[in-house]
Amino acid sequence: MPRNPITARALAVQTLRQIDQRRGFSNRILAEHFERHPDLERRERGLTTTLVYGVLRHRGRLDALIDAAAARPKALSARAREIARVAVFELRELQHPPHAAISQALGLATALDPSGGLARPLHAILAAIDREGAAFDARLATGKPLDVLANRWSIPRWLAGRWLAHLGPDLALARARALAEPPAVELRVDLSRTTAEDVAAALREADPKAFVEQLPDQPQALRVRGGGELVRHPLHERGLFSIQALGAQRAALALAPCPEEHVLDACAGMGTKSLQLAELMRRRGRLVAADASEVRLGEHAGLRRRGELDGPEFTFTTVVADLAAPEPQPGVDDTTYDAVLLDAPCTGLGNLARHPELRATVQFDDIAACADLQRRLLDRCRARVKPGGRLVYAVCSLEPEEGPRLVRATCDAGGFTLEHEETWTPEAHHTDGFYLARLRPA
Template identity: 55%
Template sequence: MSAAKPPNPRRVAVRALRDIEQRRGFSNRILSDQLERHVELARRDRGLITTLVYGVLRHQARLDALIDAAADKPGKLKGELRTILRVAAYELVELDRPPAIAGAEAVKVAKRIDPRGRLRGLITAIVAGVARDAPARAAAWEAGDPLTALRERWSLPAWLAARWLAALGPERALARARVLAEAPTLDLRIDLGRTTRDEVRARLEAEHPGLRFVELPAAAGDQPQAVRVQGAGDLFYGPLFESGLISIQSLGSQQAVRALDPRPGERIIDACAGMGTKTAQIAELMQRQGRLVAMDASAERLAELEAARERVDLDAEGLALEIVHADLAEDPLELDIELEPGSVDGLLLDAPCTGLGNLARHPELRWTAEPGDVPACAALQATLLRRCADWVRPGGRLVYAVCSLEPEEGPQVVADFVAERGEFRVVKEEAWTPEGARSDGFWLARLERG
């Protein structure tokens, strides 16, 4: 029996983009689901699909502006046809695909909705128009109004473009938007308790041709566990990842754990553990000795942590790991473990947030986030911080972190908390801006209880 014929990679990309738009879901999960359905896809095609999906999401408003300018009746370009044209336009302006090839590939993908080929002429004409007009439109954006450039050239939603322009000024707002429109590098964490940096670098180079190592930003300081790479392909299916010797984890996330400074033998809580990436790093820095509680409101994410615990060596003899499904915003809070007030040495609260510092890595947030999300997240964050603080012992440490640079979600939450709870003091604050660190944007504070 012959092997199944691989699907057209552009069709898979269109399907993923439609799914992301209709479900308003996380792009990484929906893309992963699509790729897992087509194991027969070659690595090159998987890479193209990934590039197209994330690229279209990062540049969507720009692509729409170019498409609309090239169309006689742009209002009629809806649904799957609009998505097909976005993919073709992205290939033109970002991947330097010749118009004839981009147009022909778009016509192929459109056969599902246009089996008789009636849209061939329309698609070909629009793709040619985009190719013709793109240089002039780029020059106009560069020379024109900053707000229009933020909204169209750099594909920010109107409310966020106006917000950043007012808060940062034109130069910084445009610099931030420019970095967040780039494909991000991939940050890795090495388990130095089980391997070495030299071994990991050598194996990455051997197992992933085309990979290159990228220098860490100066803001990262000394992070011996961290490595930044580009062009790595699909590391999730490589032996280094499957053996737990490396984990995929942003520098900001790693920095938050290092700010907590967990030590062997301590009692530590990872209060919003998610899938457990930070939990594993905490365990590594504790040398897998002590009590570690991983909490999250999502049973689905905790199931992924449970499934990964053997891979990342969370069952070590000296480590008492407890995985707790709990919504810390509930009142009264019910836990299925004993956790007395003032009983832990350190607590990490990587709080739910708007994620507006992560628009490069999670570009769908450009089109799903709303202005009301900022105050809503700030209210939730304040509730979680008050709840978590009670577990920290006198002399203990609490790290609060968010992947957002909006003041209401970071400095204001902590300032209000410290004003309310005078026994806590801020001993460290740290902010990474995309334009300064060429990394995801995040903010953290380390507090100590007197």
């Protein structure tokens, strides 16, 4: 007999357990689970995604609610707590009918333990939250700002304390609220081959329920809600748009590479910014994409095809290189460059909405470790800039040690001046937190 198809809630629990155990990126682990269940209906895939990301964004709050309602919170197993988190998120955030959320959770619990030993305490917890959830949430939202940030808005206490010191309570709470919201999908349109209006029209035609917004201050950007899995759209396959957050788009724009220039993408990763640089260069000139990971650079083969980067006037080269290393890196250090983009590895703490698993995986000591790596990368990249050239440094973090404090220390050391900097914040721009600075040789 064929197996019963997996439900969205069961798949969400499996995915959340894997994210917790592997401490991996949520989007990659969720994609792996979807690949194992290719017949899962679009509606179920959408609900799974909502549950996974919602639980990760609200995990601290969900645990506080569960602990307030449970007779013996520490007695809950990790799997039982994950089932409870999913159900409580449905009850409190999605406002799903209680009978549906609770019965589905109890079904999962019973499948794990037919004796009912798991389902009985779970039922008591969920029934209490169904009755008193609003009062529980109201208590979590009052008290000391540190407690509110941690318990109501699921910000790690160590990070909440930093925000209160740097931002003050009002701005810290505004940032926490913004990072609790599901982010829109943000796109970058290849204006060298199409228009934002044409892409927006195609997206609306493919899904009339999709909300597609053009942004007046970023003519190549679109913001989309409810458009489905856009990586499967034919225009994405052809490279006419790429999925890229608004702040991240700004780094290549600030570098402003020109046709015929020699450009280095110093930490190219999977190549989203490499393709943007090629677009801005009008596919004329030389672009070197370097990264320490051969696996990440392997994604550039598809990028080359999507972006039509094999033209007669454009040379696109990928190089496996550790640009933080003191020794010369063949294929990169053979010359200097008109423009260098350093989108440096960072804590990613500006991405707590889009990558909410970072709330649990990033620790205080990671800031200093990332800042040390960023300093070494910045020092090495400065040496690769031609006289009269420019360097853009960027991170998807708003922590001062990874952004303005590091850049100012670099400029104080001599040789480069700060020409321009930008900060994008979730509370002000409704997008990921992002910092960039453009430096020029003095």
